[in-house]
Amino acid sequence: MRDTLIIAPPPTPNGDLHVGHLCGPYFGADVFRRYLTLRGHTCITALSVDVNQSYVVTTAERLGKDPGALAVKSHQEVSETLDMADIDFDIVGFPDRAYTAYISDWFAALYERNIFQRQTRPYPYDVVRKRFMFESYASGTCPVCLSGTNGNICEACGHPNDARDLLGLYPTGGAPGDPIEMRPVEQYVLSLEDWREPLRDYLDTAIPERRPSLQRLIDELFARRLPDFPITFPSQWGIPAPFPNADGLVLNVWAEILPGHYHWLEQAASSKNMTFPTDADYVQYLGFDNSFFYLIAHVALAMAAKKCGVRSVLPAAIVTNEFYQLDNFKFSTSQGHLIWGRDLLAEISADEARFYFAWSNPDYSQANFTMEDMERVLNRKLRAPLKTIRAGLQAVTVPAQVQDTVWSTALYSRFESVYDIGRQNLRAAAQTVANGLSILIRQMDAGAAPSELCASARAIAVGLAPLSPGLAAELWQLSGGVGRITWPQSEQLSQVA
Template sequence: MTQTPRHFLVTATPPTTNGDLHVGHLSGPYLGADVFSRAQRMLGHTVLYASGGDDHQTYVVTTAQRLGLDPVELAARCNRDIAGTLELAGIDIDAFTSPDDGYRDEVREFFAGLYRAGRLVTRTWTFPYCAQTGRCLLEAFATGYCPECLAGTCGAICENCGHPNDVGSLLFAASTGAERSVTEPREVEILVLPLEEYREQFTEFYRRRRATMRPHVLRFVEEMLSRPLPDFPVTYPADWGIPVGIDGFDGQVINVWAEMLPGLVHMAESARLSRSPQTPTGVWTRDSGFELVQFLGYDNTFYFSFAHLGLILAHGGLVEPTAIVTNEFYHLDGSKFSTSRRHLIWARDLVGKYGPDTVRFHLALGNPEHQPSNFSEDEFLRSVRTRLHEPLHTLATALAPHAGRQVSARPETEALLERYRDRMRRAYTLETFSLRLAAETSANLLALLAARAADDPGLAVAGLRAFAAQAAPVMPGLAAVIEARYAAAAPGTVPQLADLLPVTV
């Protein structure tokens, strides 16, 4: 069946540049967006995939302070590390940028335009001020307990339930890094986006987009819409970030989570220049023909589902997201990955030890798409050994006596493989996208081929090539090696298939 070509603009949440990527990070939006992008190109669609370093997060400041580093130097180093890790893991991203003067100018002008249009309004906000740190309590500068789920959290958002907070609602708020958390209230005039004014548009948007939103996102949206929506702070009093540049708001910077929306627009244009310079500028504009698909961890849902969508609605000329694809937390040995607690496995270390395709296969097979998943190195080794390496070794051994010869497939072989292809198309299609389904279905095919290889070499030969074609978005390196072996063999003959994987586990 011929599909109408589609144009996708794919984003993965810009990572905070206070460290390299750990395995929990890699298992989330970066791998998901990469597999989706590769799959859409395989299906004949156009894709631009963009992300970049999130340098202006206050977590960069608190981490640099803890490590005794300059935050600018820390962010620059982490940008390099993250870009390198993505490359090692086979993440084929079209643009991974870091903020420069052009980026900052575009972000400032975006909000200046909203201000001139009357879309941003002034509110008096009370911030606790800590004299010891010289900071207002906000974002990473504040700690406390979530007023929604009661979990310990920092300011702005709860990583556990995803609900927003502010220093007024954060329970038992304290100043990060202060020995004595003594604060005094300071009233500050800031700019906000009044989300409640867009309630009807939010409601209609999610009614139309239910089919391409994950269930947890829809549940979160329903929770948020069950009560008045909060004002979203666009500026706040701090010295780390992009200065507002609007009269009357001296000493304030643009909220980093507000900055991210025009920042992603900038990154998308960099992706266009890299992948498809012949495509007209303005890929994020409403009439560009691109569908926006955004990959993110569930803890960022509020920003993408309300704050960013609200900014898009306020602007009026930008494309709205077609899909918000979230992932849940990936735990390590039963506990959440944590850079600050050093409870982690660095992604570059795991990929360097076992190879990118092996790591990608396992992270897809147990991906935390709809509920938290757990990583342990023992389970990793077991799953890749039994579900990937051993079946491939069995296939190579069974087909070795037939190398260079022709084998014929049985009449029912093509129907079987078409079922596999059809299920993989379902795994890759936007409305039913699933890393788990793609990896599980491909692993099942390998098991079937390995079990039948001795009796039906024709099925094994045809099936392995179908596997290489369809599993390529998940395991691009392995797929390329298999295809190269087939290409090197004489037409219609069995290729040499020994040593397909460079690393044995």
């Protein structure tokens, strides 16, 4: 049985996690980890925070804080909020000297093998704030979808951009019309076009299961020349580029993230007294807005590293999610349009929050969160059914032997389908739990035998465990389950007529 490595994008440590963050790749990755653990697989999971991201700087400027202190505080808050949500990673790392050395050595090894190209190109320069404009330092309108965006990636359509190409470009923190100068800069890039055919072959064979928005983005990207991917940016915030004659250049944080994942997975494996399993299945969770980086830029970088004999792992599966909105508008920290994760989790249990995160999940399409809908769903689909079932199970004598039935077997089959990595569907998982609870109540009303009731209850508990582990454990115990929740062996289910 192969080990599984599970990774999610590092949150930017410029604040705590709001509900939109929680419901995305962090929750999805945790659900998958719990499912695999139920099935007897060994998982290594890792997360870190994105300290070298330019958004740390611009947020600190807006708040009047020191960016380093903001990052430290945010890392602590992120870790606490994940813990409150029962979202568990083996490590939630904060970049340190060992991390920086690992990243520098990784890129230096690729540089020595002539993987990168050096270019001289004009860069927009913010005269007022005295910095070059890229990522969060640049603001304007996306030339593809015409949404407001920052530099290098558009969150709305997923297309990469060059800050020079933004319509109505202006410096972040300033206003349209602020002075901008074009200044020549030496930069290192990876030519993605050179990797077009290997990328296309890999995506077609290794990642055949793609969600609709992701498929559209891939088709649009490959319809034209793939862009050069910046390995460095002219800045003072970040890891200095470990190349000769690279003064004033730092590593692009989106390039840094790839070997950063490897570093934190190594640390996570070490914490479990394991070595990094090179033959493991590598599963990447991410928000759709980061798709270009993970599916194109990172895969090309990993292929280049593999060619050079440098540590690299290609994903066996990539799972994206769409945006989770609040009252039909995007969560926005800067505009105060949000619900902090810790505030929600102070009002309701993690189990209930997780069930609703699954029920309303933006896994295949954009979804909307409202407090009213959450209360309505929880009352009708979880709280009331569980209250009835608790009373019903407490009134029966649990038999010494509980045999699976056609009902419990059907539930196991459906749960296996909706949790499988190739077609994971968290909405369908929550709906299956709700269907199972309704079935069990009907069985109780019809006077079904205790063995049949307990078989259904245990199947529901197993399927609920990746979503709401506390409620699942309670249901497992009420139905006579002993010890930890376990998924039945396939031979047990095959014996059911």
